[in-house]
């Protein structure tokens with residue numbers, strides 16, 4: 001029996017929607033620590049030396065500094081390009097997929113030509129594409145159909161088709177031995193456990209690289225790896241030190257709300273999300289406290305740990321049947337498209353892992369064992385040369401994107417062609433929101449019903465005050481009595497709601513661009529039957545206006561564009577529903 005595709009993109013979604021704080025708390029609380037800021041991606045330039053005899057003017061100094069900065073950025077970009085190019089070859093170790101080129105040493109530091117050097121046709125685009133690198137284990141480098149390319153601020157690197165690709169063609173195929181996978185038996189929170197292993201691997205890979213460099217007399221390209229890595233060595237032969245090529249291609253900075261200060265958390269506006277962010281931040285601080293002794297031995301501090309945790313939050317797939325988080329070198333360069341992904345991922349298992357393999361082996365020579373592989377495959381429509389290769393990370397509300405990936409899909413991406421600068425609408429979730437976007441109206445049934453009871457009481461009081469101002473003052477009962485009456489009402493409504501919708505869970509009651517969550521609608525109808533004076537529509541209108549007010553204005557002074565995008569997306573949902581009520 002041949003290899004079989006086990007999972008499509010739907011079940012192998014990027015990460016689990018662990019955006020709900022409850023599922024995120026791994027340990028009992030230990031004392032909090034102050035977050036320190038991450039190392040910036042671009043180091044400040046070294047002091048420039050003024051020309052002999054001339055006192056540097058402010059402007060000459062500025063231009064020297066910016067020239068130095070540009071040189072450093074170019075150097076870093078070239079190193080990043082080489083590392084990403086080497087990564088794709090390393091990741092596809094043992095793949096017999098796209099044909100191999102008879103070996104000619106491609107120059108990974110040379111952006112443009114390097115791209116053409118492994119492509120079988122035109123690159124379909126100019127710019128800083130990177131490919132090439134060392135062999136994945138055969139006689140020459142694989143002629144991959146994709147290259148990694150820097151797509152600019154706000155998107156980072158991505159994968160781009162180097163040639164026209166037919167529908168269903170495999171673009172990358174990574175053995176599971178080179179997939180960094182969570183340990184399901186660990187007592188630690190999944191991302192903390194993976195972070196510790198990543199930092200240990202980084203430490204060991206750097207030491208191995210240093211030894212390799214020293215043995216070669218100090219020469220050699222960084223991207224080509226250290227001791228034993230050069231020709232495709234990986235964790236299967238080198239243990240933890242074998243992850244070097246992947247680690248060197250990881251971004252040096254990742255920014256998710258785990259790095260937000262209190263002011264940025266407040267800018268999010270929504271109390272539910274603010275609470276979620278604070279819970280996640282606390283959880284990661286707690287994990288750091290627990291792991292600090294082991295981290296110190298690796299020479300790692302809070303900044304390193306935070307970086308590693310965010311690497312996994314922003315790059316893992318979640319495989320639900322085994323409950324595993326998987327970070328897949330090379331495939332982790334694919335960006336998200338909410339509506340028009342050009343590729344998808346799947347897991348292929350080795351014949352030995354397939355049902356019927358043993359029976360077949362009795363009657364015929366079985367094929368040689370193959371490791372299970374994680375693959376990136378072009379969608380049916382195929383991909384044009386030069387087009388970005390994107391996948392869907394899943395249909396999540398924007399808080400999930402924000403909390404884990406640190407970005408919120410832009411309205412233009414949600415509704416129209418990516419990068420077309422259009423205003424969105426249609427195609428996605430409507431109103432320029434991405435599919436899966438929703439607005440939490442109430443966290444749960446109890447909060448909803450308490451709110452309805454309070455709103456009905458306030459409406460009744462306002463009405464009475466209008467009718468008989470004096471009498472109303474005299475008739476108000478003692479506060480304790482009123483409280484009891486409200487609690488009894490809340491209980492009665494909750495019981496009635498449970499009876500009318502016995503199979504529903506009432507967690508996270510939402511509205512979307514398409515309409516109102518049926519559970520919320522049902523709950524409001526039950527509440528309205530018990531509370532005189534307010535209909536379900538009045539209650540929803542009033543609560544949505546309240547929720548809209550939480551988000552303030554999108555013209556606010558946001559420090560992170562992801563926050564602006566988040567606020568804009570939530571406002572769009574609320575406004576869309578309000579307009580249709």
Ligand SMILES: C[S@@+](CC[C@H](N)C(=O)[O-])C[C@H]1O[C@@H](n2cnc3c(N)ncnc32)[C@H](O)[C@@H]1O
Pocket residue numbers: 154155156157158251314315332333334335336337404405406407409410413
């Ligand atoms: C799996 S990585 C993809 C590769 C990444 N761009 C890089 O440079 O390494 C996920 C990260 O890419 C960025 N990203 C992915 N899709 C994006 C999109 N549609 N818009 C903006 N940023 C995106 C986000 O920073 C996200 O956390």
